[in-house]
Amino acid sequence: MVTKAVSVGKPGPMGALLAGLAAGAAGTTALNLVTYLDMVVRARPASTTPETTVRRAEELAGVDLAARGPDSEEAGNRRSGIGALLGIVAGVGTGAVYGLVRNRLARVPLPVLGAGVGIAVNVGTTGPMAAMGVTDPRHWSGSSWLSDLVPHLAYGLVTAAVYDAIRGGR
Secondary structure, three states: OOOOOOOOOOOOHHHHHHHHHHHHHHHHHHHHHHHHHHHHHHOOOOOOHHHHHHHHHHHHHOOOOOOOOOOOHHHHHHHHHHHHHHHHHHHHHHHHHHHHHHHHHOOOOHHHHHHHHHHHHHHHHHHHHHHOOOOOHHHOOHHHHHHHHHHHHHHHHHHHHHHHHHHOOO
């Protein structure tokens, strides 16, 4: 069996998709880095919204994540893992979508693209949580907004910059 390698630097949708996946992974790493640095600097706890979102999805679907029941340590551990995995999927997936649309935005400056991607991923992840009643951004404090928005802007800027570095500034 002969397979053809696809280079992320080559033209075409597959190269753009792969570059977007890689850029999204780099952006996700940047988001996590900024988030964890904020936790260290301000000594703030980790957000519980990812786990709460998974729990709410369990309730809506009528399923339990653990044989020992929804309040068991086992279920809590699974929620924590699933919440983190959903964040990674959102970040890498958004990068993939960005890769597929980036060429249509050729005239938009990189900082604007980065801010747009960051805001889009912020809305795309916070929106479902708000819709499920897990959080209500209308009642967030200024520091809550900053600790949510700044890492997402870092995500967007790194995703846009890495994509352009891989694809040659297209």
